[in-house]
Amino acid sequence: MNSQVLLSLLEVLQMVGFVAFVTLWIEAYLYVHFNFPKKSWFLPAVLSVVPFAVLLLVLVAVGPVITVGQAVNIYLYSLLAEALLSSFFRYKGDKKLALPYMLIMPGFVGLALLIAYPLVFEVYLAFHDLKLTTLKVWSETGYLPFVNFEHFYDVFTKSPLSEVSFWQLLGRTLWWTVVNVFFHVAGGLALALLLNNEIRLRGLYRTLLVIPWAMPCVVAVLAMRGEFHSEYGFINIMIGRLTDAFPMLAQLGMHKVQWLSQHAFLTCTIINVWLGIPFMMVVILGGLQSIPKSYYEAASIDGASRFQKFRHVTLPLLRPVLAPAVTLGTVWTFNNINVIYLVTGQSGGTEEADILVSALYKAAFTFNRFSYSAAFALVIFVLLAVISLMWLKFSKGTESAYD
Amino acid sequence: MASVTFSNVKKIYGDNEVLHKVNLEIQDKEFLILVGPSGCGKSTLLRMLAGLEEISSGEIAIDGQVVNDLPPRDRQLAMVFQDYALYPHMTVEENMSFGLRIRKLPQEEIDSRVMDAANTLQIQKFLKRKPRQLSGGQRQRVAIGRAIVRKPKVFLFDEPLSNLDAKLREEMRVELAKLHKKLGATMVYVTHDQVEAMTLASRIAVMHAGYIQQIGTPIEVYSRPDNIFVAGFIGSPTMNFMDGSLETEGELLYFKNEAMKLRVPFPLCEGAEFDRNAVVLGVRPEDVYTERKLDKNLGDMVRAKVEVVELLGHRKNVYLECGKSRLLATVPALFKTEEAMFLWFDMDRVHLFDKASGKRIC
Structure with missing residues (x-):
């Protein structure tokens, strides 16, 4: 087994992991949608991301530590992670809902594969610059220049x-x-x-x-x-x-x-x-x-x-x-x-x-x-x-x- | 207000004749009830009068005017449907005024008629509501209100109470009786419930298998049924029937079967054709006595075995076995029942029918 095979296996695993992540994210969304706003800890949780955002802004402003694109990425992913984690803990506590969630899981996997993954990828693409001239660099190094709202303007x-x-x-x-x-x-x-x-x-x-x-x-x-x-x-x-x-x-x-x-x-x-x-x-x-x-x-x-x-x-x-x-x-x-x-x-x-x-x-x-x-x-x-x-x-x- | 005449009316679906030469006269201001089991053609007859079904042959006339070829809107009738058929997207007020608005009556006239009807039926509070916000009984009132505002020549009711629960049905029955008195209108009413027929009707037309079996006032139909079907259909609990034969001994006529021999104290109809060896004796449960009464013309004694006793509170239903037939007697609740009992029939109120044709022979 050579390293090429290992690499592609890794890619497949990455893909599966991503799908699982998005699936959980959709479930979390549903949970938030139906339950979270009523909870007492909802407001503090929402507010807690504000200092984090401020920190990121400061880092961007101070110097060459991170770029704007990376900051936005970090911010978005951390928001997702928070929604995921907090919903996970809530839902662990509520045994009644465990079975229904498990039962609708296959449907969510399908949704995640067919809708959520392309949608998320599309949003990613829209803020970066993939075209004929950058395609080769992207496929070789995975690097895409971040262009902010430029495409929307165009x-x-x-x-x-x-x-x-x-x-x-x-x-x-x-x-x-x-x-x-x-x-x-x-x-x-x-x-x-x-x-x-x-x-x-x-x-x-x-x-x-x-x-x-x-x-x-x-x-x-x-x-x-x-x-x-x-x-x-x-x-x-x-x-x-x-x-x-x-x-x-x-x-x-x-x-x-x-x-x-x-x-x-x-x-x-x-x-x-x-x-x-x-x-x-x-x-x-x-x-x-x-x-x-x-x-x-x-x-x-x-x-x-x-x-x-x-x-x-x-x-x-x-x-x-x-x-x-x-x-x-x-x-x-x-x-x-x-x-x-x-x-x-x-x-x-x-x-x-x-x-x-x-x-x-x-x-x-x-x-x-x-x-x-x-x-x-x-x-x-x-x-x-x-x-x-x-x-x-x-x-x-x-x-x-x-x- | 108006009279209605059916002459030789037939209804044929394909090869299937469902109404056979129906003749019926409904007088002005009469409350006529068409009653019969389901599938007897009573609803079809009503719908033909309304103009919703074609008349295969014969004539229907309203106030002497033949309406066979008139569309429903020109017949000046109003109808209350079994499922009420209230337009779900209109408010109560709009439902009631729809027919008037279609006919382009002046707005003040429409408003006053709707208010009058709403007052009569006590539905003023619901005028702005949609039918789905009303209970069954309230919808029923609205359906009746929609008919009243039209001021029709004839009101038609197609099983209007059968979708209501028992208690509400009784209330609405009383309301309908009051309404008929108040409006003094000609009403034709279809039902399968003989209690409704007995309580509401000026005259009853009992229908079965596409024929009108008997027409008469409720008491006529109840006390002198023309045939076995009418005898069994009208009255609750149902009439008891016993098979037997008629025999003459000297001057006297006897009804005989394996369990009884009763002297028949009344003459038979003249010219009635029947088989003496196969007749049916009918007696209503309330005319079966378990002790002698001097004020009644009770007949000979009959021996019977008690099968089941049901206590109703004010009365008792006693189911008895008497030869091959089963009898029901309703007796006072305090009456003590034993295993075997003696019975007497009120001979003024028994009925004799020919078994083959079902026709009354006395």
């Missing part, structure tokens, strides 16, 4: 790609989200209302309509992209046939267009609307079917017309399913990289259709600006969190209509 002032600015991307993303979610809900609601009637072959229609959602997104998007091809795509061929058959249409201005290069945003929107409708349809159909028939009967007897029943019974009672579905849909659409990247991401692809996340992906993996992308991703995360929270509060989405 996000708002420099183009993430080659032309579009952050603000253009943000505006386009919001527009993209609004248009898509609107058509998802409108289309889903219309189809759900149709499918909620007693019609023949209802199961067949439902299955057919769910297919875009059921098949792998990449396959669906690539297939649709083919249909928008300027020469061989179904859409342009149909336009050609129609204008041949009815020259009047051509006079009215109907002609073949370069969908993928000149109307990329429109193309992406059409594809994504088509992809997103089935989910909303299924959710709304579920909501419709959970509304008891007797409400409609009572409304009939009260004298409501079909539209009035829809307006006064169906819509208010759909709210509890619509609000979370719209929130989810908003997040998914806001974060939808698949459609845009798959349609416009090839070499020579346009930036006309890019939204924040697709620009983020291109910045990271086409332009290799890793640390910049990490900072960019954090900005997007905060934006999305704020939007979602505001929407949930505004729509009362977590309230039930029934009880």
Whole structure:
């Protein structure tokens, strides 16, 4: 066994140790969240880190002992360690909670591996400088220069790609989200209302309509992209046939267009609307079917017309399913990289259709600006969190209509 | 207010005829109760009147106007549902005024009607609450209030009390009786509970298997049931039935089986068709006596064996074995029961039915 093997074993152990650490940290967070603020020692514990922070500041100020980056690191890790230790002692004392914590541990390990570790690493990256020129040094020595908030500053002032600015991307993303979610809900609601009637072959229609959602997104998007091809795509061929058959249409201005290069945003929107409708349809159909028939009967007897029943019974009672579905849909659409990247991401692809996340992906993996992308991703995360929270509060989405 | 007429009304689901040529007249200001076991078609009949179910054939008329093709909103009815069907997202006030707002009545009119109904039902305090904040009985009142404010021609009730607990049900029964008196409205009420039917109804229509078995005032239905089904369904505890045959000895008619021989002191119906060898004698538990009473027309003595005795407090239920049949007698609580007893039936109040057709023959 040579030293190389030992080294890699050590790395694996380090990784496992880190995961365990983060797991415990999340548990500690939960414990803090639910219990700590009520405890008498909570305030002293919080205050105790203040002198420590002051000490670190002094060390930084006095001279070349530690750098700012190291000080911040030490401070953050010591905060974590404190939360961990104190929660450990609390939870040792409370035997009742030991079993529940052990039982949810596997779930936490999964969370830690898939979410917490990348997130922590991302935060680390965002404050350091990893790019093509520093990659080699980093992989050999593990050293990355600390750059403070520089990347966050760049996000708002420099183009993430080659032309579009952050603000253009943000505006386009919001527009993209609004248009898509609107058509998802409108289309889903219309189809759900149709499918909620007693019609023949209802199961067949439902299955057919769910297919875009059921098949792998990449396959669906690539297939649709083919249909928008300027020469061989179904859409342009149909336009050609129609204008041949009815020259009047051509006079009215109907002609073949370069969908993928000149109307990329429109193309992406059409594809994504088509992809997103089935989910909303299924959710709304579920909501419709959970509304008891007797409400409609009572409304009939009260004298409501079909539209009035829809307006006064169906819509208010759909709210509890619509609000979370719209929130989810908003997040998914806001974060939808698949459609845009798959349609416009090839070499020579346009930036006309890019939204924040697709620009983020291109910045990271086409332009290799890793640390910049990490900072960019954090900005997007905060934006999305704020939007979602505001929407949930505004729509009362977590309230039930029934009880 | 209004009368309602059902003529030859049928309901057919696919190949399954669930209502067979129902004929029923409901008079103005009448409290008519449709009673029967579940699946007898009573709710379907009510829902056809409301316009929630199609009428397969026949006619339903309100105040002489055929309403077969009128949508529910044009029939001027109000309905109280078993599960109340209060709109969960509206307050009590909004629930009650919904039908009026849909019909675009002036706001003052709506307010005054809602207040009137709320006063009648004593739900003023809850007007701003949502249905989920109310108890079952309060929801029930709101559902009734929603019907009252509409000032409908006919009130329809579909098992309105069956979701309430026993004590509340009794209270609401009294309230409903008061309400009918106060409003003087035509009411059609569906229930499977014969106690509700007996206590509330002006007239009862007993339904079974898609047929109306008997229509009459509660006392008529109770004291002269048309057939075995009605006899067994109405009244609690249930009527006792004994199989036997009719025999004539000289001038006198006797009911006979392995355990008894009773002289029948009343004439049989003229023209009644039945098999003399298979008849059923029905007698209600309260008409079974364990000692001679001079003021009653008691029949011949019957010997029976006591199986179980249940003490109810004011009365005792005595379960008896008499030949092949089992009998229930309700006797005063202080009565001393023995292993074997002698019984007498009140012959003014026994019923004879043909066993095959179930029809009354006396």
